[in-house]
Amino acid sequence: MTQRTLISQLQDRADGPVTVQGWVDTVRDQKKVQFVVLHDETGGLQLVNPRSEGREHISDVISTLAQGTMLTIHGDLKHDERVKLGGLEVKVGEIVVESEALPETPIAEDTSIDKRLDWRFLDLRTARNNLLFRAQTTFAHALRTYWVERDYVEIFTPKLMGSPSETRAELFEVEYFDRKAYLAQSPQFYKQMAQSAGFGKVFEIGPVFRADPSFTSRHATEFTGVDAEISWIDSHEDVMTMQEELLVAGLQAVADKHGDEIREHFGVEVTVPALPFPRIPLLEARAIVGARGHTIERGDLDLDPEGERQIAAHVKEQFGHEFVFLTDYPASIRPFYHMRHDEDASLTKSYDLIWNGVEITTGAQREHRVDVIEAQAREKGMDTEELGYYLDFFRYGTPPHGGFGMGLARVMMLMLGLTTLREVTFLFRGPNRLTP
Amino acid sequence: MTQRTLISQLQDRADGPVTVQGWVDTVRDQKKVQFVVLHDETGGLQLVNPRSEGREHISDVISTLAQGTMLTIHGDLKHDERVKLGGLEVKVGEIVVESEALPETPIAEDTSIDKRLDWRFLDLRTARNNLLFRAQTTFAHALRTYWVERDYVEIFTPKLMGSPSETRAELFEVEYFDRKAYLAQSPQFYKQMAQSAGFGKVFEIGPVFRADPSFTSRHATEFTGVDAEISWIDSHEDVMTMQEELLVAGLQAVADKHGDEIREHFGVEVTVPALPFPRIPLLEARAIVGARGHTIERGDLDLDPEGERQIAAHVKEQFGHEFVFLTDYPASIRPFYHMRHDEDASLTKSYDLIWNGVEITTGAQREHRVDVIEAQAREKGMDTEELGYYLDFFRYGTPPHGGFGMGLARVMMLMLGLTTLREVTFLFRGPNRLTP
Numbered sequence: 001m002t003q004r005t006l007i008s009q010l011q012d013r014a015d016g017p018v019t020v021q022g023w024v025d026t027v028r029d030q031k032k033v034q035f036v037v038l039h040d041e042t043g044g045l046q047l048v049n050p051r052s053e054g055r056e057h058i059s060d061v062i063s064t065l066a067q068g069t070m071l072t073i074h075g076d077l078k079h080d081e082r083v084k085l086g087g088l089e090v091k092v093g094e095i096v097v098e099s100e101a102l103p104e105t106p107i108a109e110d111t112s113i114d115k116r117l118d119w120r121f122l123d124l125r126t127a128r129n130n131l132l133f134r135a136q137t138t139f140a141h142a143l144r145t146y147w148v149e150r151d152y153v154e155i156f157t158p159k160l161m162g163s164p165s166e167t168r169a170e171l172f173e174v175e176y177f178d179r180k181a182y183l184a185q186s187p188q189f190y191k192q193m194a195q196s197a198g199f200g201k202v203f204e205i206g207p208v209f210r211a212d213p214s215f216t217s218r219h220a221t222e223f224t225g226v227d228a229e230i231s232w233i234d235s236h237e238d239v240m241t242m243q244e245e246l247l248v249a250g251l252q253a254v255a256d257k258h259g260d261e262i263r264e265h266f267g268v269e270v271t272v273p274a275l276p277f278p279r280i281p282l283l284e285a286r287a288i289v290g291a292r293g294h295t296i297e298r299g300d301l302d303l304d305p306e307g308e309r310q311i312a313a314h315v316k317e318q319f320g321h322e323f324v325f326l327t328d329y330p331a332s333i334r335p336f337y338h339m340r341h342d343e344d345a346s347l348t349k350s351y352d353l354i355w356n357g358v359e360i361t362t363g364a365q366r367e368h369r370v371d372v373i374e375a376q377a378r379e380k381g382m383d384t385e386e387l388g389y390y391l392d393f394f395r396y397g398t399p400p401h402g403g404f405g406m407g408l409a410r411v412m413m414l415m416l417g418l419t420t421l422r423e424v425t426f427l428f429r430g431p432n433r434l435t436p
Numbered sequence: 437m438t439q440r441t442l443i444s445q446l447q448d449r450a451d452g453p454v455t456v457q458g459w460v461d462t463v464r465d466q467k468k469v470q471f472v473v474l475h476d477e478t479g480g481l482q483l484v485n486p487r488s489e490g491r492e493h494i495s496d497v498i499s500t501l502a503q504g505t506m507l508t509i510h511g512d513l514k515h516d517e518r519v520k521l522g523g524l525e526v527k528v529g530e531i532v533v534e535s536e537a538l539p540e541t542p543i544a545e546d547t548s549i550d551k552r553l554d555w556r557f558l559d560l561r562t563a564r565n566n567l568l569f570r571a572q573t574t575f576a577h578a579l580r581t582y583w584v585e586r587d588y589v590e591i592f593t594p595k596l597m598g599s600p601s602e603t604r605a606e607l608f609e610v611e612y613f614d615r616k617a618y619l620a621q622s623p624q625f626y627k628q629m630a631q632s633a634g635f636g637k638v639f640e641i642g643p644v645f646r647a648d649p650s651f652t653s654r655h656a657t658e659f660t661g662v663d664a665e666i667s668w669i670d671s672h673e674d675v676m677t678m679q680e681e682l683l684v685a686g687l688q689a690v691a692d693k694h695g696d697e698i699r700e701h702f703g704v705e706v707t708v709p710a711l712p713f714p715r716i717p718l719l720e721a722r723a724i725v726g727a728r729g730h731t732i733e734r735g736d737l738d739l740d741p742e743g744e745r746q747i748a749a750h751v752k753e754q755f756g757h758e759f760v761f762l763t764d765y766p767a768s769i770r771p772f773y774h775m776r777h778d779e780d781a782s783l784t785k786s787y788d789l790i791w792n793g794v795e796i797t798t799g800a801q802r803e804h805r806v807d808v809i810e811a812q813a814r815e816k817g818m819d820t821e822e823l824g825y826y827l828d829f830f831r832y833g834t835p836p837h838g839g840f841g842m843g844l845a846r847v848m849m850l851m852l853g854l855t856t857l858r859e860v861t862f863l864f865r866g867p868n869r870l871t872p
C-alpha cells in the first residue's frame with residue numbers, strides 16, 4: 001500500500017515530504033496561485049500550487065479538476081497558522097488523477113432529501129454524514145463489547161422463515177423455489193429459542209423487515225434491529241437493568257470518542273445518562289400526561305406521540321433525565337407472549353423505553369409456560385396451530401426469560417438531534433424507495 | 437435477578453450454600469440416594485439427594501423429573517474429588533421446577549442430522565454445540581475489534597434491492613407492495629458505494645441470500661457473510677495482507693479463550709497461522725496439481741474441489757501452512773468488476789483463499805474506472821443498462837479499492853474440523869428447509 005498519511009494525522013507530523021489521497025472539494029484557480037481543498041475520510045486539507053515557471057504541468061491538471069475527482073498528492077507539508085483549514089497546507093509536488101468526476105455534481109447542500117438519497121454516495125461524502133457512521137460504528141461496537149465481556153452469545157438468526165413470525169400483517173413474501181417464505185419481522189421467536197437451547201444470554205444486531213406502507217419520517221421497511229434476550233430473570237426489571245447499563249456503555253463510548261466532533265457538526269451534546277433511568281407505570285404516565293392538559297387521542301390504553309413527548313417533558317422537569325421506562329403495559333395492547341403479572345393479569349411485565357419523547361424500545365419478560373402461552377394466544381384470537389414449532393420451544397423446558405428490541409437508526413437519530421430516519425440510515429428503504 | 441452461581445464458577449467457590457439454575461440432563465433414582473446431572477450454559481453439575489426422613493418432598497419431585505426440565509436449586513456446595521463431574525456436588529436443599537419438559541425427548545445422540553435440525557433447540561443444548569456458538573462469538577468479535585481499532589466504518593447495507601445485484605441467477609424475489617424487490621446476494625455493490633462515498637475502509641457481518649437449489653453440505657440459501665472493502669490500495673495484495681492479519685486476530689482470540697475446550701469437544705487444535713500466508717498464482721497451482729497426478733475435471737480454468745485439496749496438501753508439505761492464497765484468476769472466470777492486470781489483461785487482480793483444502797473467500801481489487809467497467813461488463817455479455825446506479829458510483833470519482841467476502845459458517849466448520857454447514861449454522865436454510 002502507498003505510504004499514505006491521513007489528513008487527520010498531518011497535525012502531528014513535522015514539515016516535509018508527505019503523500020495524501022482523497023477527493024477534490026473546491027478549487028480556487030487564481031492568476032498566481034491555485035488552492036485546492038482536498039478531503040479524505042478524516043478531514044479537509046488545503047493544497048497550494050504557485051503558478052511559477054516549470055510547474056505548468058501541475059497547474060494545467062488543477063485547472064481541470066472537478067469536485068469529487070480522486071487524487072494522490074506527493075508534496076511538502078508546512079504548518080502555517082494563517083491557514084484557516086487546520087493551520088497547515090501541502091505544496092503540490094506531484095499530482096496523480098486516480099479517478100475523474102463528471103464536472104456537474106447532481107446535488108448540492110440545499111437539495112431535497114429525496115434527491116440526495118438518489119445520490120446517496122455523494123451525500124455521504126460530507127464530514128457530517130461521515131461522522132454519523134463513525135459514531136454508529138463506535139456505538140454498535142460498544143454494545144457488542146458490553147455483551148461479549150458478560151459472556152453473551154451472538155446469534156445470527158435466519159431472515160427467511162417458513163411461516164409468519166408474529167403476525168400476518170406487514171409481512172413480506174418471498175418466492176422460495178416452489179413455495180413461499182417470509183422475511184423475519186424481528187428475531188423474537190429465535191431469541192426465545194436460544195433460551196430453550198440453554199444459551200443463557202444472547203444478542204444480535206441485524207436487519208428486520210416490515211411491509212409497513214406508512215411514509216412517516218420514523219418508519220422504514222428494512223432497518224437494523226438491536227436485540228438481546230436473557231434467561232433466569234425474575235421480571236422485566238432485570239431486562240431494564242441490562243438495557244440501561246448497555247445504553248450507558250454505548251453513549252459513553254460515543255461521547256468519549258466523538259463528543260467534540262458531534263458538538264461541532266450536529267450542535268448537540270452527547271449526554272451519558274445517570275443510572276438508574278426513571279421508571280413510571282404506563283397507566284400512571286397517562287394520568288400525568290392528562291394532568292398536564294393533554295388529551296390522549298387513541299382508542300386504546302397506549303400513549304400517542306404527543307403523550308410520549310409530554311411524559312418525557314415531565315421526566316426532564318422532575319428528574320433531569322432524557323430517558324424513561326414506561327412499565328406494566330396493559331395486556332390488551334401487548335403481544336400474546338408477554339408475561340402478565342401474577343397479582344393483576346390485566347397488566348404485563350413489559351416496558352417501552354422513551355428517549356427525548358420518542359419510543360426506542362419494547363421489552364418484556366416472556367411467558368415461558370406453554371399452557372399459559374396457548375391460552376393467551378387464543379385470547380388474542382390467534383390460531384395456535386399457526387404458531388407451530390414456536391410452541392414446541394416451551395414443551396421441553398425453558399427458563400424464565402426476557403429481552404428487548406431497539407431500532408439502531410432511531411437511536412442514532414435521537415443521539416444526533418435529527419428528525420428523520422432517512423438521514424441516519426446508510427441506504428433508506430421505504431414503500432417507494434428501493435434504490436440505490 | 438436471583439443470586440445465581442454459574443456451574444463453571446463453582447470450582448472457585450468455597451463449600452457452603454449456593455443457588456444454581458439449569459436443566460436436567462440425567463436422573464439416577466436409587467433406593468437410598470438420588471443423583472441428578474444439572475446443566476447450564478457453562479457446564480454440568482452433580483446434584484445429590486439422600487432419601488432420608490423429612491426429605492420426601494424433594495425425593496418425590498426428583499423422581500418425576502424429565503430431561504430438559506428447568507430447575508432452580510438452593511443447596512450446599514461440597515468439593516469432593518471422588519465426584520467425576522468436576523470434583524464437586526451440590527446437596528439439594530430446595531428444588532423449584534421452573535418449567536417442565538415432556539417426558540420423551542424426540543432426539544438422541546444418534547438421531548439423523550435432518551431430524552436434529554427439526555428439533556434444533558434441543559440439539560443446541562449439548563456442551564459441544566454450545567461451545568461452537570461461543571467460539572463463533574469470540575471469533576466475530578475479534579474480527580470487528582481488529583477493524584474498529586483500525587478506524588473501519590461498520591455499514592449495514594440493505595438486503596432489499598430494487599434490481600438484481602450481480603446476476604439474475606440464484607436470486608430470490610420479494611413481493612414489495614405493487615412491485616418486485618430482490619434479496620441481496622452479497623453487499624458487493626454497497627461496499628463499493630461506500631468507497632465512492634469516501635468511507636475509506638468498511639466492514640459488515642450480515643446475512644446474504646442465494647437461491648441455490650443445490651443440496652451439498654457446503655451450500656445454504658441464507659448464510660452470514662463477512663465482508664470488508666478498503667480504498668487506496670495498490671493491488672489485491674493489500675487486501676490479502678489485511679485478510680491474513682484479520683484471520684490471525686480471530687484465530688488467536690479463539691485459541692486463547694476456547695483452545696482447551698475445543699480440543700476436548702471437537703478433538704482438534706485451533707492453530708494460529710504464520711504470516712504471511714503462502715501465495716500461488718492460480719495457473720501455477722493448476723500445474724502443481726497436474727504434476728501431483730490429478731486431472732482437473734472442469735471446462736474452465738478454475739480448480740475443482742479435489743484440485744483445491746491437492747494444492748492444500750502441496751502447501752502443507754512445502755510450507756507447513758493450512759492456508760493458501762490462489763492469485764491472479766483468469767478474467768474468464770471472474771466477474772466483470774474485478775480489475776485486470778495492466779501487463780496481461782487475461783488475468784485479474786484477484787484471489788481465492790483456501791483453508792485446509794476448502795475455499796473460504798473470494799477477494800479482488802475492483803475496477804474503478806467507469807469506461808473499463810462498462811467495457812468488461814459488455815465483454816461478459818451484460819446489458820450495461822441493467823447495472824443502472826451501480827455505474828453512477830464510478831462517475832463522480834472513486835478511489836482504487838478492493839475487498840473480500842467470506843462465509844462465517846464455512847470458517848467455523850473448518851476451524852472445528854466439521855464437514856457440513858448444517859451443523860455450524862444456528863438455523864440452517866436450504867431448498868427444503870425453512871423451519872424451525
